[in-house]
Amino acid sequence: MSFDVLFNQFMSGIARASLLFLVASGLSLTFGVLRVLNFAHGSLYMLGAFITYTIWKGLLIPTFGFYLATFLASLVMGGIGIIIEFFLLRRLYARGWPEQLLATYAIVLIITDLVKFGWGGEFLSIPRPAPFRGAVFLFGFPFPSYNFFIILLGLALVIFLWWLVYRTRIGDIIRAAAHDREMVSALGIPIPWLFTWIFVLGAMIAGLSGGVAGPYGAIALGMDIEIIVECFAVVVIGGMGSLPGTLLGSFIVGQVYAFGIMFKPELALAFIFMVMAAVLIIRPWGFFGRPER
Amino acid sequence: MVINQTEQKESMLKRGWWLILLVAGAIIAPHVISDFYLVILIEALIMSLFALSFNLLFGYMGQLSFGQAAFYGLGGYTVAMLITKVNFNFWLSLLAGVGVAGFVGLIVGFFCVRLRGIYFAVLTLAFGQLLFVIIYKWHDFTGGDDGIQGVFPPGILKIPMAYYYFVLLIFIASAFILWRIVNSPFGHTLKAMRENPERTEFLGIHIAKYQLITFVIAAAFAGLAGALWVPFYRSVAPFYLMWIKSGEPVMAAILGGASTFFGPVLGMFIMTFIHAYILGFTHFWPIIMGTIILIIIFALPGGILEFAKVKIKERQERMKSAKGSS
Numbered sequence: 311m312s313f314d315v316l317f318n319q320f321m322s323g324i325a326r327a328s329l330l331f332l333v334a335s336g337l338s339l340t341f342g343v344l345r346v347l348n349f350a351h352g353s354l355y356m357l358g359a360f361i362t363y364t365i366w367k368g369l370l371i372p373t374f375g376f377y378l379a380t381f382l383a384s385l386v387m388g389g390i391g392i393i394i395e396f397f398l399l400r401r402l403y404a405r406g407w408p409e410q411l412l413a414t415y416a417i418v419l420i421i422t423d424l425v426k427f428g429w430g431g432e433f434l435s436i437p438r439p440a441p442f443r444g445a446v447f448l449f450g451f452p453f454p455s456y457n458f459f460i461i462l463l464g465l466a467l468v469i470f471l472w473w474l475v476y477r478t479r480i481g482d483i484i485r486a487a488a489h490d491r492e493m494v495s496a497l498g499i500p501i502p503w504l505f506t507w508i509f510v511l512g513a514m515i516a517g518l519s520g521g522v523a524g525p526y527g528a529i530a531l532g533m534d535i536e537i538i539v540e541c542f543a544v545v546v547i548g549g550m551g552s553l554p555g556t557l558l559g560s561f562i563v564g565q566v567y568a569f570g571i572m573f574k575p576e577l578a579l580a581f582i583f584m585v586m587a588a589v590l591i592i593r594p595w596g597f598f599g600r601p602e603r
Numbered sequence: 604m605v606i607n608q609t610e611q612k613e614s615m616l617k618r619g620w621w622l623i624l625l626v627a628g629a630i631i632a633p634h635v636i637s638d639f640y641l642v643i644l645i646e647a648l649i650m651s652l653f654a655l656s657f658n659l660l661f662g663y664m665g666q667l668s669f670g671q672a673a674f675y676g677l678g679g680y681t682v683a684m685l686i687t688k689v690n691f692n693f694w695l696s697l698l699a700g701v702g703v704a705g706f707v708g709l710i711v712g713f714f715c716v717r718l719r720g721i722y723f724a725v726l727t728l729a730f731g732q733l734l735f736v737i738i739y740k741w742h743d744f745t746g747g748d749d750g751i752q753g754v755f756p757p758g759i760l761k762i763p764m765a766y767y768y769f770v771l772l773i774f775i776a777s778a779f780i781l782w783r784i785v786n787s788p789f790g791h792t793l794k795a796m797r798e799n800p801e802r803t804e805f806l807g808i809h810i811a812k813y814q815l816i817t818f819v820i821a822a823a824f825a826g827l828a829g830a831l832w833v834p835f836y837r838s839v840a841p842f843y844l845m846w847i848k849s850g851e852p853v854m855a856a857i858l859g860g861a862s863t864f865f866g867p868v869l870g871m872f873i874m875t876f877i878h879a880y881i882l883g884f885t886h887f888w889p890i891i892m893g894t895i896i897l898i899i900i901f902a903l904p905g906g907i908l909e910f911a912k913v914k915i916k917e918r919q920e921r922m923k924s925a926k927g928s929s
Contacts, residue, residue, distance in 0.1 A: 347721050401901065407721055408667050409900050412857055415850055416900075419893035427887065539732050539846070542725050550721075576740035583733035587714055590726060594717055 670731025704826020
């Protein structure tokens with residue numbers, strides 16, 4: 311196996327890892343603060359993709375329509391996040407986690423049908439937007455330049471989240487709340503509102519990643535389940551609720567997938583779960599996770 | 604303690620009469636209802652067995668498995684492949700289905716019982732998806748996304764009515780075995796581990812061993828359910844192993860009441876019949892199911908049977924206090 315083939319595979323693994331990070335970071339952030347594992351995160355991602363498509367179609371701006379549409383879709387998803395958190399999840403924090411999990415599972419079912427109802431079952435696609443239409447040649451192999459856009463966006467999100475969590479006052483509160491929410495509440499910080507905004511941020515990230523996933527793959531029913539199961543692998547490998555863990559997990563899963571496809575395409579997904587099982591045997595709480603109390 | 608036991612016996616007797624009534628109803632049922640609902644009834648019975656296997660983990664061991672469908676699907680696939688590929692004996696195929704599900708349960712369980720709570724749920728989900736992907740993609744061996752068709756039960760069992768009584772018999776036997784398990788010292792140990800793992804461990808009980816045994820039993824019964832369903836439906840598809848399928852017993856348990864033995868059965872019957880009824884006029888079944896789940900979670904925490912139990916207890920206490928005051 312020559313170096314150029316491996317490098318190309320590595321780069322497509324990085325692109326996939328970047329998209330995975332976009333989605334999984336929202337999932338991990340929500341879990342870290344709210345301690346709710348949001349099954350519906352993939353559904354928010356799917357809904358974001360479909361809404362981006364519709365706005366993009368309606369805007370009819372050839373060049374920058376896609377970027378604007380993705381931005382607007384992410385705002386819409388934020389609004390939907392407010393509805394879900396305020397009317398459903400908020401009433402369940404006092405209950406056990408199985409009921410919270412089941413509630414988000416119910417949202418998965420509802421969103422699936424809403425999408426089926428609103429957009430039908432067909433595959434939709436958005437052409438790659440300018441200036442990322444063409445391909446870049448890496449050692450003689452064509453590599454879609456749109457993948458670079460996704461990689462850049464992933465990096466931007468890493469930096470933004472790192473800045474938000476480790477360099478701002480809100481970040482201090484987020485980390486404190488993840489550690490001991492009663493104590494934070496006792497200090498006079500309105501925890502319910504913090505939870506709402508974190509969930510909204512997660513939903514917006516989901517919408518944004520769904521939007522940029524459009525030109526990367528196809529927009530179709532089922533993309534929610536496909537991504538959420540991989541995201542579970544990401545957060546479990548990295549450690550649930552940890553930002554560096556999510557980054558590492560995305561990298562591992564993206565690379566395992568990229569090289570798994572080269573080795574045996576049918577079992578690329580199976581390899582991911584094998585790696586995940588292996589990690590869990592060595593470190594049951596993932597690389598950066600903390601044991602449950 | 605002695606009084607407690609006689610009280611328990613009394614309540615067992617009280618429970619007994621409606622169980623007998625239910626069984627009698629189940630025996631008469633196929634002669635009363637239409638052929639369409641007979642098929643639904645068989646499905647409900649098999650899915651109830653699946654839900655009972657799930658609730659052994661969820662209700663008694665206290666761990667939520669989101670990958671139980673993998674064992675259901677494995678049981679089904681084992682039967683389908685043995686019957687269609689090597690023309691294996693039907694009865695031995697059923698046993699093999701249970702065996703394969705139990706054996707894979709042993710491997711998967713070995714890893715899963717080290718984890719608790721949400722981590723357990725996600726790991727079971729991941730293993731379930733792993734098995735699903737393998738069967739889905741391994742086209743040469745399993746038929747991939749085409750699944751396997753033409754799985755026929757032998758002789759008289761091809762008639763739905765006969766198959767119904769066969770399933771009913773196995774269901775009653777399985778439910779009885781599971782009932783005995785959860786009410787045995789083993790079952791009480793499970794409940795103790797659920798309530799307080801640390802304290803139970805201090806009593807010298809090896810938690811992981813107990814949980815692994817439970818995991819294998821649950822996997823075997825889920826496999827039995829799948830092995831029963833596939834010859835009746837005549838085909839199997841990878842979808843049976845998917846996490847969406849795993850969600851069904853979770854919903855049934857929470858709908859009916861996970862803290863009661865028969866809650867999941869009630870939940871599964873309600874779900875299966877609503878499903879059959881709704882599919883008559885719309886394909887938008889998930890949205891209705893999702894809404895029902897949300898309503899149950901908010902309006903009837905603990906599930907229908909638990910809610911009914913609490914209400915009955917309240918009434919009895921009111922009557923007692925009324926007697927006491929007069």
